[in-house]
Amino acid sequence: MTITKRLLAVLLAVVFVAAACGSDGDESSDAPAAPTCDQEGTLNVPDDFDTIQEAADKAAPGALVLVAEGTYEEAVNVTCPDITIRGIDRNNVVLEGGFELENGIRILETDGVVVENMTAQNYTGNGFFWTGADGYRGSYLTAIRNGDYGVYAYGSVNGVFEHSYGSGSPDAGIYIGQCGDCNAVIDDFTSEWNGLGYSGTNSTNVTIVNSTFRHNRSGIVPNAGSYEGCAPPINNTIVGNVASDNGNLETSAIAVAAEFPGVGIIITGSNDNFVARNRVDDNPVAGILVAPTPESDPIGPIIEEPDPDCTEDSVPVSDAEIAELPNPLVWHAHRNEVVDNLAQGNDANGGWDIMTVEAADTENCFSGNDAAVLSPADLEQVAPCGGPFGEINAESAALIGLLDSMQADQNDFETVELPDPGDLENMPDAATAPTEPARGPVGEIDIDAIEVPAAPTD
């Protein structure tokens, strides 16, 4: 930009600022009536209420907001607890953001809310978003082309996302973060054509099973950072998923997703995770990569163990303390167990099926994987589960070189071409199924019974 252009920009900004400060302000208020949360039974939209928002503000605990087929240009805020908002048809109940509205349905510091069987698309922020919730569930949701995340839970605990689909988000199709004990399950989720398939910053005890993460820049990425609370992430279970064909440089992507493309599963800055029996094929950098998270401009120090009660926001340390922090701050991955995965065809571009660039003293372990190209080549001999740990000759420079070769434009989420997922599965008996406030995962998942999934056929 020339100096003249910069000056012009400043002058234009001056005009804008002056106008912005001089609000005459229409002093009447169009503020909506406060939610009453007192109507039981089924609240039909649009038969009984013109908008989803009006019904959601009236619904009593246990009530059902049942949305008929149609397109709803709404950004719904939910503050009535323990309600269910359900579309009658997942593919034909469409919340439309029009690249103007920020979030399709947002649940704010409100517990027990279920959202199911509908689509949210073209929001500048998120499709479906829970923040500060204890108890949440999203089922049979479709989130397409939203500017941040598709399906998103933040600072929330005791949740389930299942039978859902997210595509076209530059950050992640699905995200669960900032929870010292998330107690969350992701089951039967398909996430494709996003920056990341799954991202979870500082999330502990998330179980990801039976899901598909493909055609993203990278697939499944639990990660650490001081800019969110509840660091570091630990004890996540990633079993029986497909994380294949990532390294798609045509997606939109935020900077960090664009910087780390081409990997099926990245265990980065994250500890004590169990990564087993996943199918991880045809990713151009690595099938499974265990690596540190280099956090630039950190606002707090490394934390060894998260507070299991944490859902709290990060608080920066003093500027003087920040100046003393390493930059980047390196969150290492420790004691992760990578076993019995099927990782093939990730070397066509010079990459690796399974790779670690962490030193042996981090005690990440690798056993029983069906993988041809390991890095280092003797990985399962020098870092077997149960030990003992030998020396790891990490190929860090080669990894950086391959990542460098795949740097590409971040692309605009509004205009990227996306696949048409077709009609996606509806929930059973949407018109009549009873409601149940969300309290977290129901029953135990039999992790041991989950096998390596078959290759996708489409």
Added chain:
Amino acid sequence: MPAPTPRRRLTGLAAVALLAGLGLTACGSGDDVELVEGVTEQVDALDNSFAPEEITVPAGAEIEFRNRGRNDHNVIPADPDEDWTIEVEDFKPGSPPTSVRFTEPGTYDYYCSIHGTATAGMIGSITVEG
């Protein structure tokens, strides 16, 4: 119905122009802006919170808003009659700080509309003392 707030008058344009050159915006009443130099408070937008959530500053002090998260955020006055919004485009992660100054004592509540409403989620408050 919230009580109507008094209309805020335009700050002197010359002062605004000078401040804008420094990346500053000035809001509040009074044609003669008494700026307090040497007092700068920072508010960080993280993902998805403001830190600190509440600050108290003398009237005319500089408040720097910085986006130190990884996501987009904005800063919207909770009182729709106030107008000192910081838009997403001007507040990208890692971009230079945006400063505001309030010359009129009072409480200025604000929020990020992506991650909160005027009363819940990503919210903050500035108390300006006379």
